[in-house]
Amino acid sequence: MALIVQKYGGTSVADADCLRNVARIIADTYKKGDDVVVVVSAQGDTTDDLIAKAKEITGSPQKRELDVLLSAGETMSSALLAMAVQALGCPAVSLQGWQAGFQTSSAYGSARIKTIQTERLKVELGRKNVVIVAGFQGICRYDDITTFGRGGSDTTAVALAAALHADRCQFYKDVEGVYTCDPRKVKGAQRLSEITYDEMLELATLGAQVLNNRAVEMAKKYNVELEVLSSYARNPGTIVKEVTTMEKMLVRGVTKDTDTARISVVGVADIPGVAFKIFSKLAAKDINVDIILQSVGRDNTKDISFTVSRAHAGEAVGILEAMDLTAGLPLVCDTQVAKISVVGAGMETHPGTASKMFEALYGADINIQMISTSEIKISVLIEQAQADRAVAAVHNAFFPEG
Ligand code: ADP
Ligand code: ASP
Numbered sequence: 001m002a003l004i005v006q007k008y009g010g011t012s013v014a015d016a017d018c019l020r021n022v023a024r025i026i027a028d029t030y031k032k033g034d035d036v037v038v039v040v041s042a043q044g045d046t047t048d049d050l051i052a053k054a055k056e057i058t059g060s061p062q063k064r065e066l067d068v069l070l071s072a073g074e075t076m077s078s079a080l081l082a083m084a085v086q087a088l089g090c091p092a093v094s095l096q097g098w099q100a101g102f103q104t105s106s107a108y109g110s111a112r113i114k115t116i117q118t119e120r121l122k123v124e125l126g127r128k129n130v131v132i133v134a135g136f137q138g139i140c141r142y143d144d145i146t147t148f149g150r151g152g153s154d155t156t157a158v159a160l161a162a163a164l165h166a167d168r169c170q171f172y173k174d175v176e177g178v179y180t181c182d183p184r185k186v187k188g189a190q191r192l193s194e195i196t197y198d199e200m201l202e203l204a205t206l207g208a209q210v211l212n213n214r215a216v217e218m219a220k221k222y223n224v225e226l227e228v229l230s231s232y233a234r235n236p237g238t239i240v241k242e243v244t245t246m247e248k249m250l251v252r253g254v255t256k257d258t259d260t261a262r263i264s265v266v267g268v269a270d271i272p273g274v275a276f277k278i279f280s281k282l283a284a285k286d287i288n289v290d291i292i293l294q295s296v297g298r299d300n301t302k303d304i305s306f307t308v309s310r311a312h313a314g315e316a317v318g319i320l321e322a323m324d325l326t327a328g329l330p331l332v333c334d335t336q337v338a339k340i341s342v343v344g345a346g347m348e349t350h351p352g353t354a355s356k357m358f359e360a361l362y363g364a365d366i367n368i369q370m371i372s373t374s375e376i377k378i379s380v381l382i383e384q385a386q387a388d389r390a391v392a393a394v395h396n397a398f399f400p401e402g
């Protein structure tokens with residue numbers, strides 16, 4: 001008998017038919033004699049709808065109340081799914097985050113899991129119940145409901161798999177696994193049978209929405225093997241683990257991230273300490289800077305450009321304006337940009353990946369504004385209007401069709 005954690009995302013439980021479909025997979029697993037713990041997201045766009053409802057009341061809802069509101073989405077779907085499983089003759093019980101023992105920090109909206117008290121979960125499994133846990137929520141030391149941030153249900157699943165020493169941790173999706181590119185957007189995207197934690201972490205961080213990056217980070221830390229598979233087709237999916245046997249593959253995937261803005265500080269003094277001043281001020285405000293480019297100095301001045309997430313762009317500009325580094329020259333903030341990346345551990349040992357990517361962009365007549373690299377990824381910043389064409393061109397260079 002195995003203990004299996006299954007996570008179902010919002011698309012997989014969007015309506016009654018979807019819930020019934022998912023309930024059948026759960027019931028089939030249970031009937032094989034395994035213990036089943038299920039983590040469920042809010043149905044469809046419920047979380048977005050709830051945020052919109054809050055915004056109808058106030059532009060800046062209190063974070064504590066927002067967490068109470070958003071957690072309701074997952075609470076609802078867990079109860080509905082429990083009903084759907086029970087309707088198939090399987091005993092099931094839904095648990096909210098606090099009932100499942102999720103104790104978190106009190107950072108409302110981005111709470112971190114501190115511990116999971118697994119007693120109740122074990123009692124319910126002992127009673128032969130399918131346990132359906134509402135994703136992305138817990139309780140903090142003030143006995144308040146907290147949520148983990150967007151996409152946080154994936155983290156609930158990995159944390160449960162680690163805490164319960166589960167034999168498998170499965171993510172059921174509306175796609176058949178992790179692909180070399182978003183299969184809904186790019187023709188010729190190929191399913192990967194395996195991928196390493198580090199590569200998956202890069203893909204997730206750089207825009208592949210298939211798994212949440214915090215969840216992948218946690219899976220790596222606790223060595224939880226993940227399986228991504230379809231909730232509609234019973235085909236093999238993708239395994240995410242430490243080492244894979246697909247060494248020959250140079251690049252594992254191509255991603256697009258439009259949640260980025262480029263800020264350029266033009267004409268700052270070409271003297272030591274300027275970069276330090278800028279980036280320490282931003283860091284003090286918890287603003288995460290991504291790609292950084294500094295020009296060669298000329299006439300005692302230089303230009304510094306960097307990217308931040310869209311949400312931070314306005315605040316970053318405000319901080320820099322207050323520093324008055326450009327002798328009155330205006331700052332440039334461009335939100336019409338996108339970051340395109342290629343990811344793959346193989347590129348560390350194989351030269352030529354960057355040139356192949358740049359050649360593909362050149363071939364599509366797309367101008368590169370910024371470049372950044374690490375051992376396992378290359379990212380470029382381009383104009384957002386060109387992003388989909390860029391992804392298609394770069395993907396086709398590494399994974400030619402037919
Ligand atoms: P969730 O569990 O969050 O509901 P979904 O079922 O919506 O997850 O599946 C994730 C979505 O991620 C897919 O619909 C797909 O369009 C998108 N996606 C983006 N990049 C990739 C990728 N590289 N591989 C697979 N899916 C991807
Ligand atoms: N419902 C939350 C969201 O949409 C959490 C999740 O689905 O993982 O972000």
Ligand code: MG
Nearest residue numbers: 009010011012
């Ligand atoms: Mg989804």
